[in-house]
Structures are given as structure tokens and as C-alpha cells.
Amino acid sequence: MTVDPGDIAEVAGIRATSPLRTVSDVVLLVDRYPAVSVLDSALNRRRIDPAQLMVIPSLIRGRRGAVAARAYLSEADGRAQSPLETRSRLRCVDGRVPPDTLQLEVRDDDGYLLGVGDLGWRGPRVIAEADGRDAHAAPEAVFADRRRQNRLVNAGWTILRFTWQDTLHPAYIPHTVRQAIAAAQRR
Template sequence: MDRAELLRSVTAVQDGLTTRAQALRAGFSRHDIDHLVAVGQWRPLARAVYLTDGRHGEPAARRCRIRAAVLSLGPEAHVVFGTAAELHGIAGLSCGDEVHVALPGRAAKLTRVSDPAIVLHQLEHAPSAVRPVNGIAATTPLWTVAEIILREQRYPAVAVLDSALNRGMLTAECLSMIRALIRGRRGAVAARGYLAEADGRAQSPLETRTRLRCVDGRVPPDVLQLEVRDGDGHLLGIGDLGWRGPRVLAEADGRNAHGTPAAAFADRRRQNRLVNAGWTVLRFTWADTLQPDYIPWTVRQALAMTRSR
């Protein structure tokens, strides 16, 4: 096997990336590496980490940049917090361009990071708390969520818990384990409250935020993902939040799920079926959740109107 084939066997499982050390072991010289970078065939993504098969001028994929950050910091490096949640597919946080990476004590103290997008944390994790996700070392879902809820405010923390439960990354039993993990740590008192509010029926952070606004406004829904059927048992629609007595539903309209013309037409048909069956249907967006009073006020008005009929 020549050096090019040997290196391809490495980059094939690393999103097209190679470290300088890996390239040297494959048979490339330092001069070869510097030349490939100089002519633009290889692109540096982190310290001594190169993208070998990216198109010139195109931004590297997010997972590729996360992997590059971990590779640049050595074998003990692993992603944590929002970056680990991102790899696991747990929603609720926005990391932007930042990549959160942890190293144990001495290694973290001796490491200097020049890339402002890489946020280095001095953290110790047992081997059982770390596992590969597509070949990138990350804290397990259990540890990831436990550490996030110690750091985040209530709305994003509950959204992360809801997402992890909804996607099967955590079970109800895991919540008890998290309580034990966070006991005595800074932020644990607030985090225990977030655990009590978690509900895996929420299918998006927007649904979580809408529910919490209702709870805070003292009009909590009595059910989530309410199935509404006609007299023959045919499904008319499913409401994200429901108040069964007054027959009020609330929908959380996220851009991904409701942003296409086909989705909009389907929403209208479903809403017509529900309204004809005697239900009031409210629709809320992310911007609505940024106003503390708007959602509960709107729900309260709808509840009052249905009760006065």
C-alpha cells in the first residue's frame, strides 16, 4: 500500500481529516505536508490538522470542524456540553461556531488554544462517562445532560431534558441517576427543579418553551400531544398542547416542521377539521415565546371565550 492509499484509509473514517503526525506515519515528509497546504490541496482546520478532500473555498462541515478540534488536542480530548449534545442529536442549545472540548487537569493547563472557536474546559471524566459518536469522543448523553442543566438557565435546560427523553437518549430512570450525579454541585438546586419539569412528550424546544410560558402564566396544559378523533374514531389532528375541558389546542409552529408550502397546506386542512369539530386552535412561534405574557394571555382569552359559550 503506497502512502496515498494509507492516508486515505485514515481520512476515510475522519471526515477527510488527517493530523500532521498521521501524515508523517503514512510516509509524507514535513516538506510534502507544507507544500500540499501551500498549494491549497490540504486546508488547515486546527493546529496540525488538515482537511484533505474539501472543495476549495467551501466551509468545512460542522462535524468536520468538531473532529478537527478534538484531533488537535490529543487522545484525551473529548467534546462536552452543547457540542456533545449536538453530536448526540439532543436539541435545545445553540452552540454557534464554538466547539466545547475537555481535557483533564494537567493536560488542560499545559495546552494553549489559538482558535477562538475552540473552548477548552479543564474537566475530569471517568472512561465510562465518555463514548465515541461517529468516531468523536464525547460525554455520554447522561453526563452531557447532567452537566448542561448545571450551567444553563431554566428554558434551555428543560428543552435539553425534553429532547433527550423524546429521542430516547434518556429514560425516566436516568433522571434519578442525574439527580445523584449533580448532588452537591454548584447549580444543583435549580437543576433539580428542571428535572421535575422535564416531559419527553415535547417534540421540539419550541414546544418546551411554549409549555413553560403557559406554566409560568398559570394556564398549564392538561395534556401534551393530544389526539382529537371524531365520533367514528378517525384522527382529526394532534395538538402539541391541549386543554381538554374547554376544547382548546395550541400548536408550536417551528420553521423546520411547518415552513414548507406542503406543510402549511396540511396545517390549514387539519386546523379546519379541528375547528369544525368544535376545537379552538392557537398557533405560536419562537418569537411569541420571547414575550413572557403573550402566550398565557392568549390562552387565557381562548379559555374564557370557550367557557362563556
Template sequence: MDRTDLVRVIASGQDGLITRAQALRAGFSRHDIDHLVTVGRWRPLARAVYLVRSRSIESPARQCRVRAAVLSLGPQAHAVFGTAAELHGIAGLPRSDEIHVALPGRAAKRARVSDPAIVLHQLEHPPGKVVQVNGIAATVPRLTVAEIILRERRYAAVSVLDSALNRGLIRTECLEVIAALIRGRRGAIAARGYLAEADGRAQSPLETRTRLRCVDGRVPPDALQLEVRDDDGYLLGVGDLGWRGPQVIAEADGRDVHGTVEAASPTAAPRIAWSTPAGPSCVSPGKTPSAPTTSPGRSARHSSPPVLVDHEVDGSVDHQKARQPHDQHHWWWGQ
């Protein structure tokens, strides 16, 4: 295999990236590498890291840039904090261009970082606390979550915990381990409260945010992912939040937006679709709930539900709880 093919093979497993050291080992000279960069065939993405398919890629993907940052800082470098969460698929944090990378003591002091997007942290993590995620070194999910909740405020911290639990990256019993990991550290008192509020049944950060807003408004839901069935046991739907007593369910963001960037953003305003025995309705800012638009038992999800801002959520829950049924349909509310 000639040197060009060897570089292509290496780069194919690294999002199209090659380090200067890897290219030298493949048989390229320093002059060869500099020439390829000068003529635009290789594009520098980080210190001594190049994108070898630069002409076919206008804007490298986020994972490619994260990998470049980690590769540029040597074999001990690994992603931490929000960048590690991003690699693991843990949602709940605001989008950021920053790439958080850690190096142990002396290595961090010697490192030279020219990219303003790379945030270098001097942290010691034993080998067992670092794993490969798509070939990129990152802290394990449990440690990632523990370090994030010490730094973030309540809504973002609980959203991260819920997301990690929902994806099965940590288990409920891991919460006690996380509490032990953060003991005595700055921010630990608040973080222990976040651990107590975590619930892996939340399927998106917007669901978590809506639940917390209801708790703050003293109308906490008594069920999450509540199944609603008719007298024959037919599943009518599943509500993100439920209040069994008054028979109220709420869909925090709808199936159509669960997978979008907006759904993953903790700063996005909740979209609320309500359903009660009186029928489903939607709530818009500053307005009372609309009259039922479908018969009871039909889906309360809407393709473009109105936006309900934070300070209106709890009041709207109270309004929905006060609605009276318009007919005699019976629903069976799951346990």
C-alpha cells in the same frame, strides 16, 4: 497500498481529516506534509490536523471542525457540554461556534490551544462515561445532560432534558440518576427543579418553551401531544399542548418548522396556532385571536403562522379558553 491511498482511506473515515502523526505513519515526511500545506492541497483546521480535500471544500462542516478540535488534543480528548449535546443530537441550546473539549488534569495543563473557538476544560471522566459518536469521543448522554443543566438557565436546561428524553437518549428513570450525579455541586438546587419539569413528549425546544411560559402564566396545559378525534374515532389531529376542560389545543410551532434551525433555537419566539370547538385561529402580537377560518376538526396548523412573543402566551391561552363553540360539532379528546 501507497501512502497517498492510505491517507485517503484514513481521511474518508474522519470527515476528510488526517493528523500529522497519522500522515507520518503512512510514510509522509515532515517536509512532505509542510509542502502539501504550503501549496494548498492540505488545509490546517487545528493544531497538526489537516483537511486533505481542501480544494473541494470551501467551508468545512461543523462536525468536521469538532472532530479536528478533538483530534488535535490527543487520544484523551473528548467533547463535553454543548458540543457533546450537539453530537448526540440533543436540542435546546443556542447555536455557538465554540467547541468544548475536555482533557484530564495534567494533559489539560500541557495542551496548547491556538484556535479561539476551542474551549478547553480540565475534567476527569472515566472511560465508561465517554462514547464514540460518529467516531468522535464525547461524554455519554446522561452525563452530558447532567453537566449542562448545572450551567444553563431554566428554559434551556428543561429544553435539553426534554430533547434527550424525546430522542430516547435517556429514560425517565435516568432523571433520578442525574439528580444523584449533580448532588452537592454548584447549581444543583436549581437543576433539581429543572429535572422535575422535564417531559419527553415535547418534540421541539419551542414546545418546551411554550409549555414553561404557560406554567409561569398559571395556565399550565394538562396534556401534551393530545389526540383529537371525531364521533367516529377518526383522528383529526394532535395538539402539542391541550386543555381538556375548555377543549383548547395549541400547536407551538407547526410541522413545517419542526426540523428547522429556528425550531431548535431556544431564543426563537413561539408560533402559536390555536384550535377550539369554535374553530381554529391564530394569534398575532397585540391582537386578539382571529375568527375561525375553517370548520371545526380541520387542521389548525398554518404554513406561516404569526409570531406570538413570550409575554403574550399565557394571556392568549386565557382568551382561547373563554371562546364559545359556534356550532354543535363534538370532538373526542384523547387521554
């Protein structure tokens, strides 16, 4: 496979393929979860824009893995802020309990922002947080997470917290979300 000169960029003095070319190549080589994570990350970090997703099928046409990779494109969502959020969302999608939104802003009656949830189910007022070790392990982050969770719970929301380990068990996250939704509907 040859690389078009237009697909070459310089990053910190090192020649590399452009973000669009890199993403297009990677989604051909990996399974669904890492492929969608790469797409989500590239969109979230604005390395590619949503319009460029439409170009990827032409870049991968006829290459091994292209059929599967085209399916991954429809699952990309730049609102996911980490691979853990992507994996948690895909577990919910696979478990037939997809969130109706990502990065759900919850405000009080005065418009004060109580918190932002990674995955949200607005009707039953359920939020799932994908707690990565790096972002949530520092003491300051733990305290901030607790304060935010208390504000959301006091506003009538159920908060679920998931880790990377939880994503390794396909049924765990959707089962837990389903239980929380059912409990919320009984109230």
C-alpha cells in the same frame, strides 16, 4: 472534574460523554428554559429514559447550579417535540394556565384521527400549536397544517398558533390561552 470512563461513548468515531452525562452537565450551565428543553429533547429522542432522570441528582450533587438544576428535572416531559413546544409550555405554566396534556390526539366519533395538538386543554377544547419555522414553513406543511386545523375547528376545537417570537414575551401566550378558554366557556 474528572470524567468516569463509563461516561465516555463513541459517536461517529468521535469520543464524547454519554447522553446522560452530557445532559447532567448541561443543565448545570444554562437557565431554566434551555435546561428543560435539553431534558425534554433527550427524553423525546430516547437518548435518556425517565428512570435516568432519577440518577441526575447524584451526578450533579455538590456542583455549582445543582439546586436549580434539580428543580428543572421535575419539569421535563419527553412528549415535547421541540424546544419551541417546551418554551410555550413553560410560558403557560408560568402564566398559571398549564396545559393538561401534550400531543393531544383528537378523534371523531368513528375514531378517525383529526389531528394531534402540541398543547391541549381538553375541558374547554383548546389546542395550542408551536409552529417552528423549519417544520411548518414548507408549502406542503402549510397546506397540511391548514387542513388539520380546519378538521379540528369543525370538530369544535379552538386552535391557537404560537411562534418562537411569541415565547419572548412572557405574558403573551398565557394571556392568549386564557382568553381562548374564557371564550370557550361562554359558548
